[in-house]
Amino acid sequence: xxxxxxxxxxxxxxxxxxxxxxxxxxxxxxxxxxxxxxxxxxxxxxxxxxxxxxxxxxxxxxxxxxxxxxxxxxxxxxxxxxxxxxxxxxxxxxxxxxxxxxxxxxxxxxxxxxxxxxxxxxxxxxxxxxxxxxxxxxxxxxxxxxxxxxxxxxxxxxxxxxxxxxxxxxxxxxxxxxxxxxxxxxxxxxxxxxxxxxxxxxxxxxxxxxxxxxxxxxxxxxxxxxxxxxxxxxxxxxxxxxxxxxxxxxxxxxxxxxxxxxxxxxxxxxxxxxxxxxxxxxxxxxxxxxxxxxxxxxxxxxxxxxxxxxxxxxxxxxxxxxxxxxxxxxxxxxxxxxxxxxxx
Amino acid sequence: xxxxxxxxxxxxxxxxxxxxxxxxxxxxxxxxxxxxxxxxxxxxxxxxxxxxxxxxxxxxxxxxxxxxxxxxxxxxxxxxxxxxxxxxxxxxxxxxxxxxxxxxxxxxxxxxxxxxxxxxxxxxxxxxxxxxxxxxxxxxxxxxxxxxxxxxxxxxxxxxxxxxxxxxxxxxxxxxxxxxxxxxxxxxxxxxxxxxxxxxxxxxxxxxxxxxxxxxxxxxxxxxxxxxxxxxxxxxxxxxxxxxxxxxxxxxxxxxxxxxxxxxxxxxxxxxxxxxxxxxxxxxxxxxxxxxxxxxxxxxxxxxxxxxxxxxxxxxxxxxxxxxxxxxxxxxxxxxxxxxxxxxxxxx
Numbered sequence: 212x213x214x215x216x217x218x219x220x221x222x223x224x225x226x227x228x229x230x231x232x233x234x235x236x237x238x239x240x241x242x243x244x245x246x247x248x249x250x251x252x253x254x255x256x257x258x259x260x261x262x263x264x265x266x267x268x269x270x271x272x273x274x275x276x277x278x279x280x281x282x283x284x285x286x287x288x289x290x291x292x293x294x295x296x297x298x299x300x301x302x303x304x305x306x307x308x309x310x311x312x313x314x315x316x317x318x319x320x321x322x323x324x325x326x327x328x329x330x331x332x333x334x335x336x337x338x339x340x341x342x343x344x345x346x347x348x349x350x351x352x353x354x355x356x357x358x359x360x361x362x363x364x365x366x367x368x369x370x371x372x373x374x375x376x377x378x379x380x381x382x383x384x385x386x387x388x389x390x391x392x393x394x395x396x397x398x399x400x401x402x403x404x405x406x407x408x409x410x411x412x413x414x415x416x417x418x419x420x421x422x423x424x425x426x427x428x429x430x431x432x433x434x435x436x437x438x439x440x441x442x443x444x445x446x447x448x449x450x451x452x453x454x455x456x457x458x459x460x461x462x463x464x465x466x467x468x469x470x471x472x473x474x475x476x477x478x479x480x481x482x483x484x485x486x487x488x489x490x491x492x493x494x495x496x497x498x499x500x501x502x503x504x505x506x507x508x509x510x511x512x513x514x515x516x517x518x519x520x521x522x523x524x525x526x527x528x529x530x531x532x533x534x535x536x537x538x539x540x541x542x543x544x545x546x547x548x549x550x551x552x553x554x555x
Numbered sequence: 556x557x558x559x560x561x562x563x564x565x566x567x568x569x570x571x572x573x574x575x576x577x578x579x580x581x582x583x584x585x586x587x588x589x590x591x592x593x594x595x596x597x598x599x600x601x602x603x604x605x606x607x608x609x610x611x612x613x614x615x616x617x618x619x620x621x622x623x624x625x626x627x628x629x630x631x632x633x634x635x636x637x638x639x640x641x642x643x644x645x646x647x648x649x650x651x652x653x654x655x656x657x658x659x660x661x662x663x664x665x666x667x668x669x670x671x672x673x674x675x676x677x678x679x680x681x682x683x684x685x686x687x688x689x690x691x692x693x694x695x696x697x698x699x700x701x702x703x704x705x706x707x708x709x710x711x712x713x714x715x716x717x718x719x720x721x722x723x724x725x726x727x728x729x730x731x732x733x734x735x736x737x738x739x740x741x742x743x744x745x746x747x748x749x750x751x752x753x754x755x756x757x758x759x760x761x762x763x764x765x766x767x768x769x770x771x772x773x774x775x776x777x778x779x780x781x782x783x784x785x786x787x788x789x790x791x792x793x794x795x796x797x798x799x800x801x802x803x804x805x806x807x808x809x810x811x812x813x814x815x816x817x818x819x820x821x822x823x824x825x826x827x828x829x830x831x832x833x834x835x836x837x838x839x840x841x842x843x844x845x846x847x848x849x850x851x852x853x854x855x856x857x858x859x860x861x862x863x864x865x866x867x868x869x870x871x872x873x874x875x876x877x878x879x880x881x882x883x884x885x886x887x888x889x890x891x892x893x894x895x896x897x898x899x900x901x902x903x
Contacts, residue, residue: 307723308654357895370898372654373840377894380833380887387757388884391750392875398746405738478738481731488724530742536735540728544711547724 228500231493235507239287242514246283247275250521254279281413286514286531288416289408289472289479292423294509295430296468297483298490298501302437303461304372310484311469313375314462318382319350320473324403325389328396340418340474347470354378355462371462406477406532408517419471426467427506433461434498441496479532482509485543492546512539575846575855582858586633589865593632594625596872623764631763631827632868632882633861634771636834638824640860641775643835644842644851645782645817648789649810650723656836657821659726660814663830664733665704666697666822667756670829671737674752675744693755694767694826701822704733709814716807718796758831758883760868767827774823778816782853785813793850831883834860837890844897863890 247259254262254271261267262275296311304313312318323346357374390397436457439447448454469483490505516535521528560571594606601609601617609617610626639657646655657663673696712718712725737756741749788809791799799806821835838860839851845859846852867885874880 306652306654307720308652308659308727357899369653373898374895376654376836377891377898380837381891384832384884384887384891387753388880391753391757391881391884392878394746394750397750397753401738401741401746401749405735405742481734484727485731488727530739533735533739536731540731544725544728547721547728548711548714 228494232500232503232507235504235511238511239507239514242511242518243283243287245518246286246514247279249518250274250279277413278410281411281416282408282517283514284413284416285408285411285475286517287510288420288423289476290482290510290513291506292426292468292472292509293479293483293513294486294490294505294507295427295502296465296472297485297509298487298498298505299430299433299437299461299465299468300483301487302441302498302501303458303465304369305441306372307488308484309372310481311465312379312473312478312481312483313372314354314465314469315350315375315378315382316347316466316469317473317478318379318386319346319348320344320470321400321403321478322346322382322386323349324474325386325396325400328399329389329393340415343474344419344422344470347474348466350378350382351462351466351470355459371458402530403477405530406479406535407530408476408513409528409531411475415475419475422467422471426464426471429460429464430468430502431499433457433464434502437461437498438496441498477532479513479535481532482513482535482539485539486512489543489546572846572848575848575852578842578845578855579858582855582862586858586862586865589862589869590629590633593629593865593869593872594621596869597625627764627768628760628762629865629868631767631771632760632864634768634775635760635824635828635831636838636860636862636864637857638771638775638820638860639831639835640838640842640863641779641782641853641857642817642821642824643860644839644853644856645789645813645820646835647839648850649792649813649817650719651793651795652723653840654836655723655726657817657825658730658830658835659708659723660818660821661704661708661726661729661733662701662818662821663704663825663835664730664737665707666701666825667830668733668737668740669696669700669703670755671740671752672696674748674755675740694770697829698822698826701825702818704729705818705822709818717810719792719810754881755829756883757881758829758886759881760828761879761881763828770823771827774819778820779854779857782813782816785809785816786853789813789850789853829881829883831864831886833883833887833890834863837886837894838863841890841894841897 244256248254248256252274254275258271259275262272266272266276293311300309300311300313301307320343323342327342354371354375357378358371386400390400436452439450439452440454440457444454473479486509487501487505490501490508494500494504512535513531516538517531519538520531520534523529560573562571591603591606595601595603597620599620605617606621609615609621612618642657646657646660647653650659670693673692708726708729711729712722714721741752744752788804791802791804792806792810796806839856842855842859843851846855863886864882867889868882870889871880871882871885
């Protein structure tokens with residue numbers, strides 16, 4: 212094919228990608244509107260707008276501003292973060308089984324939180340967020356260091372994945388030993404484990420936001436390098452990629468993104484396992500598009516699942532993690548069956 | 556060093572790797588020692604000599620305790636470990652993925668959901684069931700749950716033949732559903748039931764008797780020879796479906812049989828002792844690195860799995876004694892650092 216024939220086709224692809232991006236953005240926006248208006252107390256859209264722009268302290272204003280808004284914001288932020296982190300992780304390990312918790316992030320956060328309950332006697336979920344975040348960052352740094360020491364010229368995907376799995380299993384074992392010996396820790400742990408974005412308050416969103424913004428920036432910087440890496444390490448090196456640097460940037464981004472969201476919302480890392488596969492079927496393997504798609508799909512899915520969880524089991528709620536699994540996973544299975552999966 | 560001997564008998568020939576044989580035999584010796592050490596522990600403490608005499612001498616004073624209580628527990632640990640590891644080795648070979656384990660076939664997760672649902676539904680909040688109902692009911696629930704989970708994954712992944720990649724992807728999806736339903740069930744019940752369910756989910760060898768040994772032993776006796784016969788197709792499957800078909804291996808029947816064997820092994824093992832964590836994932840990878848094979852070796856993996864589980868049980872009973880931890884908590888504590896050490900050494 213000559214260059215003149217390729218150019219219009221490329222333009223067509225770019226155009227399509229842009230359209231899909233807009234559709235995904237609209238889906239997230241729709242999710243935000245649903246999440247603000249639907250719940251135990253339905254709020255009309257006009258009232259919701261009123262509460263945001265000119266609050267007068269009415270009941271609706273309080274519901275919107277102190278409950279719905281932080282919850283929605285956390286849903287958007289965590290969904291974006293987990294989706295992008297999952298795509299990065301699968302790209303770096305070139306393994307469809309890799310989730311953002313693979314570097315020990317989820318289990319690091321779980322262990323640190325449970326340990327803080329034992330050692331400091333804290334019993335609220337919110338006080339544990341800093342511990343969770345610290346645990347996530349430490350565990351991930353440990354895994355990367357192990358992979359670094361083990362690999363020649365930087366960690367390879369397989370050593371990273373195995374070291375991460377081993378460290379995760381180790382930390383999970385310690386966590387379950389603690390919760391089996393301490394009932395109070397078990398009671399906090401089981402609710403954290405189910406994963407939820409409810410009742411977190413706006414201060415939690417502000418606590419995790421800087422980490423997630425930094426992670427998103429690093430992720431987008433990482434995308435071209437990741438594209439080169441997906442051709443294989445030798446080719447990437449031949450193309451002039453600094454492989455250890457690319458990997459380090461990617462791992463830092465994954466850690467920031469998933470550590471912050473897991474500390475805030477609980478063990479939702481599997482969002483980052485499924486969402487990239489959905490996004491990949493829309494975007495193909497180019498990470499410059501896959502990463503934003505993945506983030507938007509994650510945010511839309513998380514918001515939608517949360518809204519559904521609020522209305523299916525009145526007067527109570529179903530945790531978002533459960534809804535997400537019941538809703539997202541079958542959809543994912545259907546998708547996998549219907550067409551040939553886009554391979555990593 | 557990968558020296559290989561060929562063993563020929565009539566028209567049949569095997570490859571024998573001295574390194575693999577050494578690992579297997581060394582592992583078996585270590586396993587015997589660990590089981591004997593395990594059998595020393597109990598209300599009456601015995602010396603190693605007493606354990607050995609009690610096992611083989613019917614007239615010994617300790618014979619009853621050993622045969623009725625301690626040997627079944629030690630055997631359950633070893634056999635369950637072997638079965639899980641063998642299952643993991645098969646799945647990792649078929650999926651060509653070191654992160655694969657019976658979990659992605661829906662076996663362990665399906666069993667967990669069934670048992671947790673049983674514990675919560677029969678728990679103290681809702682009247683409660685105890686005694687015979689739980690001792691018989693739990694393994695049966697686990698077996699049914701495991702087989703149902705595996706059938707779901709297999710049926711959903713089947714589409715004009717089976718594709719290893721699609722199997723893995725479908726497995727992820729189904730495992731996500733099961734795992735989160737399990738988490739949700741854990742939040743629904745009373746916190747005491749949650750704790751009981753957690754012990755089972757972690758995998759425990761406490762109070763295991765001959766009724767737990769026999770199913771696993773039977774499954775291993777039938778399935779180990781069967782899987783060893785299938786080694787050749789596993790070796791071929793490594794090269795990818797297209798190459799294998801061109802090589803003349805009928806991919807789908809061979810793979811379906813091996814998957815069935817892996818599912819049965821994992822389901823029966825899980826029914827006996829719960830989904831002991833990490834054995835199915837780590838044992839094949841440890842065996843792979845010890846024997847330096849191209850894919851997880853079946854027999855060596857099984858032996859490594861048995862050693863890992865027995866060693867973990869020994870630690871679980873002694874470290875915090877008199878409190879006994881579930882064995883599954885310790886397998887990871889024991890296996891993870893060793894696996895990391897092996898990865899680290901191999902890359903130097």
